[in-house]
Amino acid sequence: MPTPEAPRRVYNPLNHYVALTIVLAAFAFKLEWQLVVLAALVSVTLFSPERKKIYRGFLKFVLPLILIGFLINGIFFTGNVAFSIGPVKFRDQGLLFASVVATRLALIVIAISYYFSRVKPETISEYLASRGADRRFIYIYLLSVAMVHLMRDKLQKIYTAQSARGLDTTKNVFARAKYLLPMLVPLSYSYIAESLDRGLALRAANFSDKKSPATPIVVPLVEIIVNRKGLFIGRLVLLAGVAVTIARFVK
Amino acid sequence: MAEASSWFEKEVNATTIPLIAFGAALNIVVGQAVQLIKLPLYLDSIGTILIACVVGPLAGMLTGAFANLTLGLFFNYAFIFFIPVTLVIGAFSGFAARIGVFRRWYTAIPTGLLQGVLSAIASAPIAAFMFGGVTMGGTDFLVLYFRAIGKSIIQSAFLQGLAADPVDKAVSYLIVYFLLTRIPRSILIRLPGYANT
Numbered sequence: 024m025p026t027p028e029a030p031r032r033v034y035n036p037l038n039h040y041v042a043l044t045i046v047l048a049a050f051a052f053k054l055e056w057q058l059v060v061l062a063a064l065v066s067v068t069l070f071s072p073e074r075k076k077i078y079r080g081f082l083k084f085v086l087p088l089i090l091i092g093f094l095i096n097g098i099f100f101t102g103n104v105a106f107s108i109g110p111v112k113f114r115d116q117g118l119l120f121a122s123v124v125a126t127r128l129a130l131i132v133i134a135i136s137y138y139f140s141r142v143k144p145e146t147i148s149e150y151l152a153s154r155g156a157d158r159r160f161i162y163i164y165l166l167s168v169a170m171v172h173l174m175r176d177k178l179q180k181i182y183t184a185q186s187a188r189g190l191d192t193t194k195n196v197f198a199r200a201k202y203l204l205p206m207l208v209p210l211s212y213s214y215i216a217e218s219l220d221r222g223l224a225l226r227a228a229n230f231s232d233k234k235s236p237a238t239p240i241v242v243p244l245v246e247i248i249v250n251r252k253g254l255f256i257g258r259l260v261l262l263a264g265v266a267v268t269i270a271r272f273v274k
Numbered sequence: 275m276a277e278a279s280s281w282f283e284k285e286v287n288a289t290t291i292p293l294i295a296f297g298a299a300l301n302i303v304v305g306q307a308v309q310l311i312k313l314p315l316y317l318d319s320i321g322t323i324l325i326a327c328v329v330g331p332l333a334g335m336l337t338g339a340f341a342n343l344t345l346g347l348f349f350n351y352a353f354i355f356f357i358p359v360t361l362v363i364g365a366f367s368g369f370a371a372r373i374g375v376f377r378r379w380y381t382a383i384p385t386g387l388l389q390g391v392l393s394a395i396a397s398a399p400i401a402a403f404m405f406g407g408v409t410m411g412g413t414d415f416l417v418l419y420f421r422a423i424g425k426s427i428i429q430s431a432f433l434q435g436l437a438a439d440p441v442d443k444a445v446s447y448l449i450v451y452f453l454l455t456r457i458p459r460s461i462l463i464r465l466p467g468y469a470n471t
Contacts, residue, residue: 084350091414092406099421120427124406132351139347159286163295167340168348170299178303182310192312199311200445206307207449208456211300211324215457218292219464225288 034150038142040261045134047264049127054119057126064133073140077133085132089125096121144168158230174210181206285330290466297325297337302345315442322360323367323450327376328465331368338364355404362396363389367447371470379451386447390440397439398432407431413438 048060068077097105100117107113148161182190190202286294300321308317321341326334338360346354366389370376375385401407407417407427413434420430454462454471462471 080351084352088352088405088408091408095408095418095421096406096427099418121406124404128405135351135354144347159291163291163298163336163340164343166292166295167298167344170295171302171344174299174303175306178307178310182307190311192310196314199313202311203307203313203317203449204452204456206311207304207320207453210303211453212457212461214296214300215293215328215465216461218296219289219461221292222289225291230288230291 034142034146036150037256038138039147040256040258042134042138044260044264046131047261047267049130049134051264051267054123054126057123057130061126061130061133064130064137068133068137071137071140073137076140077136080136081129081132085128089121089128092124093118093121096124162230170214174214177213178206178210181209282332285332285466286336290329290333293325293329293465294333294337294340297321297334298341298344300324301337301341315445316438317442317446317449319360319363319443320446320449320453322364323446324453326364326368327371327450327454327470328462328467330467331365334364334368335361336364352405355400356397358400359393359396362392363443366392371467374470376447376451376454376470379448382447382451383444386444387440389447390443391436393439393443394432394435397435398428401435402428402431407434 045060045064049057052060068074071077096117097113098111098117100114100120102114102116104112105115105118144164148165152158152161185202185205192199298321301318302321304320305316305318308315318341319338322334322338325337339357342353342357342360346352370385370389375381407421407430408414416434416437417430420433421427425433462468465471
């Protein structure tokens with residue numbers, strides 16, 4: 024007996040318009056307004072179920088970057104001394120510059136993390152295909168993601184085999200560099216051959232180089248209305264963001 | 275316009291798409307290989323340079339862009355902002371391959387050095403204005419040093435790039451040259467850019 028299909032979750036384009044607008048805001052707004060947007064974004068994301076995923080990456084990669092930025096720019100910028108810790112003097116201009124960079128980074132990273140924690144790459148690909156995007160790009164993206172995992176496994180196997188043959192990572196740099204080619208040659212050789220075969224198969228299967236036909240997924244009327252509204256509001260917000268950015272830089 | 279479109283079709287088609295995906299994955303995996311054998315280099319453009327050589331500059335640019343996009347989405351968002359640098363690497367190495375720099379090691383190395391200078395120029399404004407000069411790479415201490423001797427933030431980011439990128443790219447070019455000499459001719463002959471090898 025055929026199993027009933029799970030209801031399809033339709034991608035709302037408002038998602039990417041909001042994310043793009045926040046990225047624009049990171050460049051367009053002055054520090055005070057950036058902080059307002061950041062406060063709003065943090066309060067939304069902190070209460071979302073994806074908060075662990077978002078802030079784990081933020082704490083691991085972005086927070087150290089921000090702290091080092093404050094240290095380097097605070098110490099080495101010119102300007103008045105804001106405060107000092109022992110002999111180390113922190114300048115106000117440097118701290119201000121580091122604050123702008125930190126807020127900008129936080130805005131961009133939290134917005135993008137939030138977006139990708141809610142939307143899966145396959146859903147975006149499906150949406151882009153339904154909007155008539157070039158299938159080649161979608162295929163390259165999905166295939167490269169799949170290949171990374173396969174190639175990592177293969178590399179690990181080659182590394183284990185090389186270790187068994189005497190690869191020693193405690194030797195000097197030049198000795199270690201010699202191990203790189205015996206690892207990369209078999210990896211590249213097998214995957215170039217496989218990619219060429221895959222290309223032949225694609226050609227044989229008549230893979231179209233043209234854009235995919237815009238065939239929207241069949242969805243209930245309510246969702247279409249929500250999507251259209253989302254599209255309209257999203258474009259409006261993005262346009263406002265672009266206008267503010269241009270005005271800021273022209274001024 | 276029609277010429278540009280046909281150029282695009284020539285480099286991005288059913289035959290080359292899997293190669294571009296492979297190149298993007300290779301960029302990421304070589305980074306892992308470098309960590310495994312603890313080399314003080316990035317070598318994260320080998321896939322881009324290889325595909326630019328065996329397919330063409332446009333394919334190389336796409337390879338770099340997709341590699342950084344994937345790295346950005348799955349590992350560290352900072353990579354996404356450096357996509358313009360990968361475009362420079364893909365375009366330059368593709369055109370360099372057309373004049374035959376990958377046929378001899380002694381032409382590959384200086385071209386790699388030049389590529390490194392171009393990469394440093396392209397990455398300096400991004401590193402300076404997006405990240406305040408700090409990228410959490412192993413060469414951040416150089417930014418610290420250049421700032422300490424009175425250079426501006428963009429000068430420091432550029433000089434830091436100049437200290438690291440030319441060597442990294444020259445080694446990458448040399449590795450691509452060796453890869454091309456070790457991959458059997460029966461495979462190379464099937465590649466669109468066979469004449470460049």
